[in-house]
């Protein structure tokens with residue numbers, strides 16, 4: 258019976274049932290411990306199994322992606338196009354965020370009492386994140402460049418947060434493979450190619466438990482957010498409703514307006530078909546809040562449903578999951594100005610331009626894992642002279658906003674991937690649908 262339902266519908270059912278279950282638990286006298294002890298672990302197993310394959314997938318697919326390009330000139334063409342488009346979408350996203358937050362001014366309407374309560378409540382939490390960001394900041398301005406080069410590949414590969422280093426190493430291997438004699442390179446490429454297929458097969462297995470995993474993630478998230486005192490959690494979230502609405506409004510603008518327009522301008526792919534194809538990846542991004550964990554599914558959907566070649570997707574998407582975060586950068590723009598408004602500081606145009614610059618860099622530096630954007634936000638705040646402790650004001654709804662921004666991060670990567678494929682002469686008549694074992698009914 259369940260087999261007949263398409264995957265994205267199964268995931269939506271899991272998501273809704275999880276939300277309902279979580280709400281029932283907090284509204285009735287059922288103990289939270291049951292959800293946390295017996296349901297949450299299923300979600301953790303699901304998300305861990307996706308994370309488990311992130312590093313080998315990025316490594317194998319980028320090596321294959323780069324070496325399949327055939328020569329360095331094609332690599333620089335596709336690489337240039339990819340990075341250029343990623344930068345443009347990021348700057349667009351931040352600009353939209355800045356326009357909305359300046360028009361609606363959610364920070365100005367935050368009552369002083371609420372502001373003080375929030376600051377008191379999250380002081381400790383904010384302090385520990387400021388500490389983490391301070392470590393990042395005490396370094397030379399060139400540190401982000403230094404951080405790209407791993408001192409030990411195996412150390413980098415053992416940390417999902419160091420994905421940029423894995424990306425760097427994989428691209429180097431790919432380039433070197435293009436330049437050594439063919440008879441030596443071919444077996445190495447074949448090995449990574451095989452590894453890539455093995456991982457995609459593992460994704461198929463993991464997706465079998467996706468609806469249950471998503472159910473468990475949602476149910477435990479609700480219970481954890483509500484904590485022991487659900488009424489005060491709701492009160493806090495309501496106080497920050499205007500801010501959250503501006504962030505979510507900006508994110509929807511990206512999905513419903515900006516990406517469709519860009520797709521229309523550069524490809525023949527109808528947006529509705531694009532949207533249908535990447536739905537499972539968006540749902541997964543929403544429930545895991547991690548673009549790295551979603552990457553295997555994004556790749557699979559773009560290749561199998563849209564018909565993008567493996568050559569393009571295996572280069573563009575792993576890079577995007579690491580460096581392109583439109584949703585995160587939009588959120589950082591809104592959050593930085595919101596905090597400044599709430600603290601009664603007026604930001605000049607130069608300061609706002611500084612946000613565009615630092616939020617672009619911060620989103621490149623954010624790992625594709627839950628909560629990464631919040632830590633990098635501190636760097637944005639410090640660059641414009643807003644006290645970093647101000648993040649205490651926005652911690653409460655952050656976990657929920659993380660879900661929405663991750664959807665945009667993943668959609669942005671898939672959009673750019675489709676554009677690069679189209680401009681490379683793929684997808685000439687719009688959609689080339691291939692059979693997809695993940696969505697049997699479509």
Ligand code: ASP
Nearest residue numbers: 547548585625626629630
């Ligand atoms: N969770 C986001 C992602 O993985 C990053 C962030 O904004 O915190 O894409």
